[in-house]
């Protein structure tokens with residue numbers, strides 16, 4: 001059995017790993033959203049919340065490989081990723097700065113923008129002497145920022161960032177520096193994966209041998225207009241995939257209770273499917289079993305992934321043959 005503290009105890013985490021094992025999800029790559037910061041859309045569909053801590057836990061537990069792709073700067077307060085970037089005077093904190101080529105008069109040490117010297121016909125504002133030759137009595141130290149309030153000249157003003165989402169003002173050092181990674185399933189961890197996911201291939205092969213077709217992660221729109229997903233959809237070969245499946249299978253990698261039975265019942269009513277099998281790993285509650293019996297849903301209980309394949313294959317054969 002898996003560790004009792006493992007995140008894989010949660011059904012939705014197992015379903016995500018299952019989709020990755022089945023190749024439905026190839027990799028979990030990040031999306032940088034200006035408002036939401038880092039998101040993992042493919043993982044969010046299953047996990048709903050705590051996505052990044054869960055992926056990180058799955059990486060630490062050995063299920064997922066992690067590869068850093070880039071980094072992103074996030075707001076320290078709301079994790080948003082878009083900022084208004086402002087330059088501030090390092091001396092007086094003013095935002096009132098001009099940027100341009102600077103001239104320093106070596107004779108007296110006075111410095112200002114070249115444009116200011118030009119306005120005064122290259123006569124120094126401080127010592128009133130005319131500038132003569134570059135490199136002789138004045139130099140150009142480069143493009144810099146001149147403060148209109150205190151006169152300070154700085155090559156590197158303070159960069160402050162204002163979050164577009166929450167308005168928080170922060171320096172670069174105060175923002176959150178976050179590594180952005182892509183996660184893939186470590187298929188080499190066969191034993192580890194076998195504890196929390198199942199292998200549908202033997203079931204599908206058995207179904208084919210009986211002249212039926214099986215489709216994994218089968219999506220169908222119900223009469224209500226809502227799209228439903230079943231772990232498996234099954235058809236007799238000659239009927240093809242055109243109509244609704246004759247049999248559907250849902251697998252729940254956790255204790256199945258009455259709510260899960262009702263959910264499946266609602267899905268089959270909406271889609272018009274006649275036969276449904278609900279597999280529980282490891283068990284279903286008594287209430288769930290009673291409800292399933294009433295709604296004519298077959299419950300299969302299996303203590304682990306191997307037993308699941310065996311028992312589910314038998315249950316599907318029973319339904320197909322009847």
Ligand SMILES: [Zn+2]
Pocket residue numbers: 089090091092093094147148149150151152
């Ligand atoms: Zn200043």
Ligand SMILES: [Zn+2]
Pocket residue numbers: 105107108109110124125126127128129
């Ligand atoms: Zn001067």
Ligand SMILES: [Zn+2]
Pocket residue numbers: 075076077078079080163164165166167168
């Ligand atoms: Zn913010």
